[in-house]
Each structure stands twice: as structure tokens, then as C-alpha cells.
Amino acid sequence: MLGGSPCQNLTITVADREEHFTGLAGDKSKLFFEYVRALKTVKPRYFLYENVESMKEKDKETITENLGVEPIMIDSGLLSAQERKRYYWTNIPNVKQPNERHQVLADILEEKVDEKYYYNLNYDFYGLHKRVAAKLDLYNYDILQRVYSPHFKAPTLTACRGGHKQKKVIHNDRVRKLTPLEYERLQTVPEGYTKGVADSHRYNMLGDGWTVDVIAHILSYADFSTSKGVPEAAI
Template sequence: MNTENGINVLSLFDGISVAQLALKQLNIPINNYYASEIDKNPIKVTQHHFPGTIQLGDVRSIDTSELLPIDLMVFGSPCQDLSSLRKNRSGLAGEKSSLFYEALRILQEVKPKYYLMENVGSMSKRDRKIISDLLGVEPIQINSSLVGPALRNRLYWTNIPNVSIPTDNKIILQKSVENGWVDKRKANAILTKNVPYTRNGLIRYLTRSIGQVVFLDKDFCYESKERKLELIEDMNDEEVKKLFRPFTISELENMQTLPYGYVSSILKPTPGRKSIGNSFTLDSVKHILSHADFNTTMDE
């Protein structure tokens, strides 16, 4: 690799710039990193770690004629309208997830050597087929639980050749919390907003398997779900709070295989949780990008 030059990267819906972090950890030099993001909080994280990032703003206003030739384009268009967590999901026709078509426009205009798109594995078969047909490739399905302690089923569309499924590193959730006990081998999918730190929040976690909690009482942790619900039936919020706590932001960083302090040292818990929940899983993206060969592009 010619390290005197670097690749030009365009990252849409860049968030906290996990793709840029992955490239850095892979020792792939970057010449220009263009990022499209509109949320000030993840931008704050990105600019702290990578002050040279060129922020382009809203994806809908990007003029690709102003960009240098792009070697890698990364995007994970909003999943809100695609996820099965939405009762009445509108799919690619939805207000947010329809931004995929803006990403497609840009992809067709910049014609990068490589591209990588990520989105939720729970999308409908119809939306999955539409995306696959438009991109001309079938997705690779990777659950982040293979590389870290959290469940996160994702689809990755890419033209990077020979991408394999990562080897299961068998990291369990209990080894990943700072203190306390957990009743799952792997964490539930990380959400941008956790269950409330209340009795009803714990009931929601137990009955719907949503959000993250760490138990402060070991005996209570290892009770069955039915027994836990029975024990807290007559408790108030303050009593229940003695039994569990939410995950810390540092623990959520660990769930996404991010470096300690990558977000937690910059953002407060609420915007930090949202930024982490919207981010890529670092080690999943790093695994995929490790198969890319930029030699030809960089030496031209």
C-alpha cells in the first residue's frame, strides 16, 4: 500500500464515525473523509476524535461534483421505518428510511471502488429485495453477537469481495458489565432510548425483552422471569430500584465494541445512549473493511 497517499471516503448518516475509526484501526490511511450527519451530538464525537472530518450536512443537499474521487462509500440509511420494532412500519416509503434513495443517488454519482451499506436484519423481505435489486448484490447477514456481547442482527450490502462471517469470539455479557449480574448470555439489541429506570421499566424488560438492565441483587437476578414479576408485584419504584440499574454509557460502548470513553468522555448519558444506539458495531464493520484492497485505487 502506498502510504504517502490515502483513500477518499464518503460516509452518509455518519453518526459517531465508526467507519472512520475502523479504517484507523486497520491502518488504512485516509486522505479526505467526507461525512453527512445532521445531529450535533454525534458530530461532536466525530470532530473530537477526527477534527479533519469534512462535514457536509444533510444528505439531500450533497453536490457530488464538489467531492474528490471517492474510493469508499459507507452508509446505513435510517432504519426507523424498516425495523420490526415499529408496529406500523412503512418501510422504504417511510419519511426517514426513504433517505436510502438519496444514498442510492449519491452512490450512482460518485461510483466508488467499494461501498458498504448496513441496515436492520428485521426489515421485510420486500424491502430487502428492493435494496438488493437496486444495489445489485445480496446482503451478508451478521449478528454483532459474534464479535461482542450484544445481539444486533444486521444486513450488510457490499461489493467488497470475499467477505466472510466473523468467527464467534464467545464474549458473554456477564464479563462485560462493570458490576452486578445479568440474566442473559448476550445483551438485547441496543436501543437509542433504554427502558425507564422504574418498576414499569423493569416489567417491560422482563415481559418484552427490551432494553438493558443490570441486577444489583444476585439471588433476584437468577430467579425465573415469572418469579421476578411476582416479587416486584407490590413494590414501588424506590424498592425496585434497589434490585436493578440501567447500563452505563461505558458498558454500552462495550456492547458496540467501541473503545472505552469514545462517547462517554464527550457526551452526557442521554445523547450518548442515542448516539451509541444509532451507531455501527465497530468490530463488524472492521471485519468487512479488512477484506478491501485499496492498492489499485491508491496507486493510480
């Protein structure tokens, strides 16, 4: 059984908005307890639950107590060109950290990109030797103005509900947003997997999703060769 309940009330990105930073008591993140209910009902042989690394310690402890196993923190940056620290709670035994692939944005960028992804705005250039290589003249929000160097990893992808929230990069001496295909590559999703819906939906699905190769790495430790019952930690 695989799952990950909404992180909107858990993530540090809403720490400055106390009405949202309500942890597992929040309207969205409390769905974790539905995962627990389903787990006790289904009693699968193996389970995997994922959520953000930036949650409060008390919420981490509550999840651990309910699932009966300690989490392992894996950064997607080990297997992709995106930094994405996540906790994974699983009763699959002996899961280790994956070997690093040493990828950066330059390794996943499309060479030919439609003009619609480019910005024709002024920007302050700091140099490609810095992770935040430039600041785009866009609104007043620092996180929307950040333009990343292709020589570093992308920051954590998020859903893009609202304008200009896609991660940005300097490419061929111009500033542009990352494309949906590049989001797929950063999440190690098969290329074109989200094709067929509007770009906005592709960004949201991928930002809310999992890094596939991390999940595959964890599942590689599972043994399905016998028919043992569910371990006690799962119930």
C-alpha cells in the same frame, strides 16, 4: 463509501404501529434512496450499506436491486456481548462470517457503578439461569420491565429516546441500567469515545450506531493495493 439510512420505518419493533411500519416509503427510511443517489454520484471503489435484519422481504429486495449485490447477515453477537442482527450490502468480495468470541454481559460489566444507575424498585426474580432474569415493577411495558442475566448476551441496543429505555441487568444482586461505558463495550467502540456529552446523548448515539468490530471485519476483505475503478455493481 459507508452508510446506513434510518431504520425506524423498517424494523419489526414498529410492526404494531402501521403508521410507522411503512418500509422504504416512510419519512425516515426513504433516505436510503439518498444513499443510492450519492453512490451513483461518487462512484467509490467500495461501498458498504447497513440496515436491520427484521425488515420486510420486499424492502430487502428493493435495497438489493438498487445496490446490485446480495446482503450478508452478520450478528454482532459473534464479536461482542450483544445480539444485533444486521444486513450488510457491500461490493467488497468474499466476505465471510467472523469467528465467534463467545462473550456475554458478565465480560463487559463495570465492577463499580454510580448509584444513579440502580433501581430501588421491587422486581420478580426468575433466576440467573434465564436470559430475562427478572421483571422490574416499572410501568406497564414489558420491554422496559425486562432485566437480563449477566450470563447471557445483551439484546439489541437501541436509542433511548424516552424514560427507562436503557437495557437492564442484575448485577451484585441489584437491578440497574447498563452504563454508557458498557454500551460502548457492547458496540466495540473505544472506551470513552462518546464521553463529553450527556448520558442520554451517549445512549442514543450508541444505540443508533454500528458495532465497530463488525465493520472492521468486513473492511478487512477490501484490497486497496491497486487503483481499479468502481465495480459495475456499485453503479
